Amino acid sequence: MENREELKQLIARIKGGNTDQFGVIIERYQKLVAHVVFKMVTTEADREDVCQEVFVKVYQKLDSFRFQSKLSTWIATIAYNTSLNYLEKKRVPLLDDVAPQESPLERIAAEDNTPDETAEYKDLSALLIEEIDRLPVQYGTILALYHLEDMSYKEISQITRIPDGTVKSHIFRARKLLKDRLLAKYKQEDLCR
């Protein structure tokens, strides 16, 4: 996806005063930024504003980008830090729910869904999105970078400033948590039928 020479020329044009060319950067990396920001910023109304703030920062800091890392890693780092600042302002914890206080089955029972309501969850992707949103924000972000952006543990470690090993263990724990919750939800559906 990232052609170094092409990117260098593009950035040189932007630095040279061709601001409109920055639109190419936005088009190319908006999905990456959204994957980071949407996982961390839970308030829907604020998500797009934070994404805009990220690109404004990218534009303002473009002079300091020296191609020491991939542009995607650099942009994702800015997105991550901007989202972190947002979370700090809103006092949202990063890892608040690592060990669930109740088992998935208990939680589902507590939700007291009717069979009709539960039937809505049959679509795996919708169910998955809902469960990802329930994960601690940092787990969701790391999973998105790994599975949606195909980033390595090392790249994720650079972005989040978390050691490689911790990134790996976060990914394993997040996936196990998701698998257990999804299975529990499917079992609940079977019970409701």
Next chain:
Amino acid sequence: MSIKHLSDKRIQEYLDNKLRPESLSPDERKHLDSCQLCQGTMADYSHLYSGLAQEERQLLSPHFTARTMAIIRALEKPATAISRSSLFIAFVAVVTICGVVNYFINIKDILYAVEAFSLERLLSGSAFVSTMEQWSSRLGGNLNILVFAGLLLILVGLIDKLLVRQKANRAYFMSV
């Protein structure tokens, strides 16, 4: 079949390595081939992996790029706006001061004032106070008007800068 099942971590590592046989030990491979429970767990994870890789949802609005570009373009404008307003203020200040000076004092008085503040006089320490007094008396007490005009200009300048900054901030925080 050995009793020890593969842990979730080992199954995930196997899937992360694209099911490469070398990522499992021979014993683990043998176990996986014959254990339905581990195969089931692996199938669950396999489904989860494909779900995670395809997780698509409504992300950004279709006009996101255009709106962000509008903000970025607006960010560049304040510098021009401030310099233009500064030029305008400087021009108005010069014209007003010239007008006030022209109205209240003649050119001889200005030269007199320059002489009063000249380095030579200041260094010699002679006649500075008396020259100032003479100059002030010639103005007939109108020095206060000059001070008032100067302060008024500074105030106008500050208000103008404040307004320009507010406009710039609005352009930054609001999507156009």
